[in-house]
Amino acid sequence: xxxxxxxxxxxxxxxxxxxxxxxxxxxxxxxxxxxxxxxxxxxxxxxxxxxxxxxxxxxxxxxxxxxxxxxxxxxxxxxxxxxxxxxxxxxxxxxxxxxxxxxxxxxxxxxxxxxxxxxxxxxxxxxxxxxxxxxxxxxxxxxxxxxxxxxxxxxxxxxxxxxxxxxxxxxxxxxxxxxxxxxxxxxxxxxxxxxxxxxx
Numbered sequence: 001x002x003x004x005x006x007x008x009x010x011x012x013x014x015x016x017x018x019x020x021x022x023x024x025x026x027x028x029x030x031x032x033x034x035x036x037x038x039x040x041x042x043x044x045x046x047x048x049x050x051x052x053x054x055x056x057x058x059x060x061x062x063x064x065x066x067x068x069x070x071x072x073x074x075x076x077x078x079x080x081x082x083x084x085x086x087x088x089x090x091x092x093x094x095x096x097x098x099x100x101x102x103x104x105x106x107x108x109x110x111x112x113x114x115x116x117x118x119x120x121x122x123x124x125x126x127x128x129x130x131x132x133x134x135x136x137x138x139x140x141x142x143x144x145x146x147x148x149x150x151x152x153x154x155x156x157x158x159x160x161x162x163x164x165x166x167x168x169x170x171x172x173x174x175x176x177x178x179x180x181x182x183x184x185x186x187x188x189x190x191x192x193x194x195x196x197x198x199x200x
Contacts, residue, residue: 025175032171033164037135041122044137044153047081048120051151052139055085059141059148068094082134082154086112088147098129106150111138115150124157133157 058067072083076096085094090107092100106112114121115138124135138152 021175021178025171029168029171032167036164040135040155041137044155045120048137048139048151048153051075051083052141055149055151056141065093069100072096084152086150088149103129111136112150115140116147
């Protein structure tokens with residue numbers, strides 16, 4: 001009977017500890033994933049602003065479409081962000097990873113629509129041009145009250161998901177190891193508590 005009582009007491013400790021660490025792990029994973037995706041979007045927004053500051057003078061000077069495409073290709077060659085430069089009517093002037101002449105009109109893209117309305121837009125979806133998932137951030141370029149262009153930065157969602165998976169794996173290992181150690185400690189504590197009862 002004493003052995004059964006000792007086992008049940010230890011089992012309760014272990015279950016409580018595992019449940020507590022599982023809830024903690026889920027909370028931490030959700031928080032980190034949200035913060036990581038927010039960081040990616042902020043980084044893309046920052047890069048879009050940088051591109052916008054460089055493209056604005058080109059628009060003011062009336063540069064041809066080829067100049068915008070060459071500029072986008074040069075930018076894309078030096079970082080992992082896809083850069084797209086779009087005219088106010090949705091025509092793609094330049095893209096770092098595709099030929100603008102083969103690309104659909106981008107005015108209906110959700111991130112572009114939001115940028116036209118509010119100045120900046122974000123979305124995560126599959127690229128109609130490349131056929132893979134991307135996280136997008138677009139920013140409009142204005143001259144007075146007129147929209148004269150839109151720039152967009154994008155990063156493959158697979159890279160974001162891979163980074164989140166690595167973080168998730170590390171957290172799960174840490175939580176699992178900590179929960180295991182705590183469970184073993186609870187067994188030891190449970191045995192210590194039950195020992196006086198055994199003597200009685």
